[in-house]
Amino acid sequence: MPESIDAPRLSLTSSEMRRLADHVVALVIERFDTKSDSPIGKRPTKAELEGLFAEPLPAKGDDPMRLIDQAVEQAFGNTIRVDHARYFAFVPAPNHFVGAMADALCAGFNAFAGTWMVGAGAAQVELTVMEWLRQIVGMPDGAGGLLVSGGSMANLTALVAAREAVLGEDFGHGAVYLSDQTHSSAIRALKVAGFAQRQIRVLPSDKSFRLPFSALQAAVSEDRAAGLCPFCAILNAGTTNTGAVDDFETIVPWARSEGLWIHADAAYGGLAAVSPNQKPKLAGLGEVDSMAIDPHKWLYAPIECGGVLMRDFSLLKRAFKILPDYLLDKERDAGEVDFCDHGIQLSRSFRAFKVWLMLKTFGVEAFAESVDHNVRLAEVAGERLVAKGFELAAPPSLGIVAFWHPEADSAAHRRAVDRLIEDGFAMASSTQLKGRTALRMCTLSPLATKEDVEQTVDKLAQFVLASRSH
Amino acid sequence: MPESIDAPRLSLTSSEMRRLADHVVALVIERFDTKSDSPIGKRPTKAELEGLFAEPLPAKGDDPMRLIDQAVEQAFGNTIRVDHARYFAFVPAPNHFVGAMADALCAGFNAFAGTWMVGAGAAQVELTVMEWLRQIVGMPDGAGGLLVSGGSMANLTALVAAREAVLGEDFGHGAVYLSDQTHSSAIRALKVAGFAQRQIRVLPSDKSFRLPFSALQAAVSEDRAAGLCPFCAILNAGTTNTGAVDDFETIVPWARSEGLWIHADAAYGGLAAVSPNQKPKLAGLGEVDSMAIDPHKWLYAPIECGGVLMRDFSLLKRAFKILPDYLLDKERDAGEVDFCDHGIQLSRSFRAFKVWLMLKTFGVEAFAESVDHNVRLAEVAGERLVAKGFELAAPPSLGIVAFWHPEADSAAHRRAVDRLIEDGFAMASSTQLKGRTALRMCTLSPLATKEDVEQTVDKLAQFVLASRSH
Known part of the structure; x- marks a missing residue:
């Protein structure tokens, strides 16, 4: 050789x-x-950047120090x-900065947070962090979830789990309700998850930019009468436009009695609950079935860092777990959490580390x-x-x-x-x-x-x- | 105040x-x-880690140097x-290491690669990197795509775009074909995208662990006769089990004549094409309609870094673009690429930087x-x-x-x-x-x-x- x-x-x-x-x-x-x-x-306009970085695949190398300086000026400098x-x-x-250093360490160690077998210590930290986040937003004991890239993936993960739990494989009769103030990522998540436009009811918000309870009730009744299956309402905890918070205290108990899944898009506002002064503004949020939160917003984590919390953690596994032959080695003990079975990603970076390090460093x-x-x-x-x-x-x-x-x-x-x-x-x-x-x-x-x-x-x-x- | x-x-x-x-x-x-x-x-077992990191939400802070040492020992050290x-x-x-330093810089700068308006320089680098990756795998001029978290998201992104392009909103009659050697993330992606088990045809692989062309032809004919719509076959370029490569040269031209979308899961093997000695083993790969690749495998990027390449780049936007009022500011010039419109994430980190820096540093x-x-x-x-x-x-x-x-x-x-x-x-x-x-x-x-x-x-x-x- x-x-x-x-x-x-x-x-x-x-x-x-x-x-x-x-x-x-x-x-x-x-x-x-x-x-x-x-x-x-x-x-800059497209025309101004045209030509920058546009070059053939480089055959030979160059000095990384010089390249970094070029990027700082021409790439980062043009944002x-x-x-x-x-x-x-x-x-x-x-x-x-502390979160950025955590990301640097994870990139250097190439920490893998997909399976317990390979990344036990990372999984243990993620369990702790999700427990802390659960407490911050006030979900009941036993709720749990995982970290994802951001609010878009959090909404997608939660809504697919909801679809599987409530409707199963044949979901063409299901209907979802949300206000016109809901983030576009929730609608995109529904499209990705295979819902047709006709299954998505966008209701006009009231003058406070909240989902009107009466309009929601009316739409649900109408759809039931038409033979559809109202299955989920998406409420907002801090809309992007105005920071509006939907009326969780009124809507959630009613929704539960109606058998409706409540998903909260709390990507913007949810973690404001870390402050006892703000938490009352989010009254009732903790009672939802699923929630998207974003530590890369109000916990100041570097992007990317979103999170999903589920009132019933086991529903994630029910929706996402697939066990191929080449991963049989990882299956040992039911108490060992393989986060790759609770969401869409198999290879997952150790996002929990930055959240853990920041919360521990500052309290x-x-x-x-x-x-x-x-x-x-x-x-x-x-x-x-x-x-x-x-x-x-x-x-x-x-x-x-x-x-x-x-x-x-x-x-x-x-x-x-x-x-x-x-x-x-x-x-x-x-x-x-x-x-x-x-x-x-x-x-x-x-x-x-x-x-x-x-x-x-x-x-x-x-x-x-x-x-x-x- | x-x-x-x-x-x-x-x-x-x-x-x-x-x-x-x-x-x-x-x-x-x-x-x-x-x-x-x-x-x-x-x-370690779950029992061995029980208690580690399990503590109440910390009210007060601690020394980050000490915390990092604790994590290196107890979290990273237990992987x-x-x-x-x-x-x-x-x-x-x-x-x-060069890729890790790129990630460190991105975390420190909190580079945002979602929209041209805010992250023009990052978008320009991603355009360059995707063009290089297109050339490496041999897709035709004009093909394009974006970077995602890994192969799981790449498969999901491509398969949703395929579903939208070929079947549209009502896809309950569509059927997908793949061998029993296909990565579980492809099946999970189909489930997430709303396909029912009955729409997913898993065909036994041949003795070389490849998808048998004759079995694929037979399954497609049978389904057509039964009134279904065969719409997509997933081929593998480097299976996880054995590194097997499906017969792209034979199957792709036939599939095109049948109106079947071909998605390649090339997350493991695709980027081996960077070597002229390996590229012939992937003959025909460049002709597929969509492809998942993983720079965090054969380009040695730190996780997370996957990629999607589409023969028709515009189909991503068709599947994923939603324009809410609060993002109207970003809409100026059709030539300016908003990568958030081409995939699932809105907040996106600048993954292209590590790929660019590594390829430029070493060639x-x-x-x-x-x-x-x-x-x-x-x-x-x-x-x-x-x-x-x-x-x-x-x-x-x-x-x-x-x-x-x-x-x-x-x-x-x-x-x-x-x-x-x-x-x-x-x-x-x-x-x-x-x-x-x-x-x-x-x-x-x-x-x-x-x-x-x-x-x-x-x-x-x-x-x-x-x-x-x-």
Whole structure:
């Protein structure tokens, strides 16, 4: 056999590794040190990036230090900083340094969290983390779940488990109910899971942007009368548009008596329950059958980190477990949890580690204080907005405020978003509410200050008025 | 308002960050330095870990350095090292240091790769990487796709896109064909996508563990005659059990003439095509309609990193795009790719960066050489196995060899897996082939040597014979 079989391949020495790692660490620390000071980032057009990175498959190698610098400038440098203290658009992603270091360790160790056989220690940590998350959102003892990539996968995982548990293989007669404020990932999840458009009832929200109980009751009765099987309602704990929270306390007990599965999309708002001051706003949430949560939102974990919680944990396995011959080795003891049997992924990274490390490093009280700060900042924004002549679409809720200026048209609102990006100080985004264009701020960053929020409002006021068509 | 609103929350100083990062880097470098020398790891029972990490939600914080040390010992230390040079079980995960540093940078920057508006530079890199991957597997110009968490999500994404493109919303009459060697994630994907068991035709593989063309033709004819709609066949490019490659050259042209969608599960074998020596073994693969690939296998990316490639890229958007009001800001230019519209995730990490950085750092020729090495090592294993009295279930294929000892029963083979773990030198796994228990080795690590493989075979021979019931 050829000599070369044991020659080093793709190899780096310890000192090359050290040099590369030091460079990455310096870049990451600089990134964290500039979360409040740097410009918000760039939104280049396709034409501006055309040609960048467009090259043939490289035959030979290059210096990774130089390549990283190129990427920091041309790839990362051509994005908007979702981790910035004044990124108030969409839903911010204010990752914490401790979580980032946890991800770095997992990538370096290539931790595998799919089976107990290979990743027992990782599974044990995930069990602990899911138990903590269960307690935070107030689900009953015995509820459980797993971590996934984010809210989209959490909604999909829960809704497939619900479909299997309630309807089984033939689900063409099932109907699902949700308000027009529900996140698009829930509708996409239903499509992926094979539901036809005619099975998905999107109900108009009320003036508080909540699912109207009476409309839900009426739709369910109507469908039953038509021979359909109403099987699931999706409620929101913190809508993306306005932070609205559906009326869990009223709807869940009724739904249970009707045999309806209640899934909560709590990806945005659920983990606000870590604060005793916010938990009452989510009253009744813990009683749902399944829930999507997102530690990469309010626990400040780096993306990706979502979670699914099920009132009956065993339903995940019922929906997802398939045991092929080549995995028979892993089957030993029913008490050993193979998380790959409870969701869609087989190869799974050890997401629980970052959540564990952050909660252990700071304790829940620090997170509670930070969540209260985030919620208060949206109220601060609301006060300033009113002072600047804006109208609020609804009272600020769970760190989100939506608003419009009565003297400016839709186009002016949308142009203000662009102007804010060009200005570089901050970012906000727009949406449609009751047929009207609104601006939104989501004050999720622990680093954002009262001044950050107020100055952003002032700039928005300036840009909205300056952008009016004359 | 209270003074505390702008007080530091969850904060670390630059020097605390530096100290933590240095610790993580030292641990990661030590991990890489011991990929060939350390024991393979531990497989504790549930009882042994009971109590570890089981504690109430922590109210107060703790020192993250101490916590990381605890986790390295009790969590990571209680796993088997899938990154080890002699981890030959299941499919190894030999992550490369450069890929791990890429993940560290992405976690630190919290790079968001969902929309062009916010993550233009990341999208541009992903376009480049997907173009390179397309070229490697030999799909036609214009094919494209996106990166996902792994093979499970790649199979799901592709099969949902196929379902939408071929059958639309009412797919209860569709039938899917696959061999009994197909990975369980493909069957799970079909279940998630709403297919009933009766729509999934699992055909017995032939003596080379491939899908028999004649059986496929017969099943399709039968189903057509019964009024069903045969719509998709799933072919394998490197089965998990034996590395078998289905006959793409024969089946794909026939399938196209029959209007059948061909999905390739090439998660294990597809990227072996990076080597000109292996590519002929995958002849015809590039002609399929959709394909799952896994850069976290043969490009040595840290988990998670899978990919979907579609002959018609636009079909992903057709299946997955939903445009809610709060994302209207992102809609500017059709040339700007929002990867969140082409798959299930909205929040997406920048997985393309690690693939880009590794391919640029080493060039494809180095990967080709390493893949050839991996493939050759399974042949080395085969030679040694035969010399030690084992029989091969099939000739070694694409770095996988499956085998049994004619003088030992099933239980002895399975016990040998446990004995090997206890011994600590290496790991292999077992499976069932044609009703018989076999052992498997998958020689995917670039660091594994001829001696690593031969000594592992010698130990397996010893343990299988010693484990026989008398």
